[in-house]
Amino acid sequence: MKMRVLGLDPGTATFGWGVVDAGGARPVHVAHGALRTAATLTLGERLTTLRDGLTSLIDQHKPERIAIERIFSQSNVQSAVAIGAVRGVALLIAADHKIEVVEATPSEMKRAIAGEGRATKAAVTKAIT
Structure with a gap:
C-alpha cells in the first residue's frame, strides 16, 4: 500500500524537506528542497515564514505521514531551544x-531509507533516486 511521506529536517535558517512515496520495495522520490529564513529576522518572524512554507508543502503534496527528526544531542542550548520551537510549529x-507524525533520530531515518544508520548524504540520495 503506497503512502506519501513528508520528511522534515528542522532548522531555523534552513529547514530541509523531502517527499517520498513509500510502501514498495524502496521509497520513490517525489520532491525535495529547503525552506530558508534570513538571519536578520526575529525567531517569531522565522517561525511564521516556516509555518507558511510548511503549510504550503502540505497543501501541495498531501502527505499521509510526516517523519521529523528528533533533537538527539545538542551542545548549543540556544540552538536547541530554537530548533525545539521550529519542531513545535511543525x-x-x-x-x-490530522497527519500522523513519526519522530526519529537522524541515524534512524538514514537506516530506514538507505539501510545504514551512518549513511552519507550521497548514499541517502542514491537510495532514493
Missing part, C-alpha cells in the same frame, strides 16, 4: 492537518 501544523 508538530502543530501536522496536528491541525
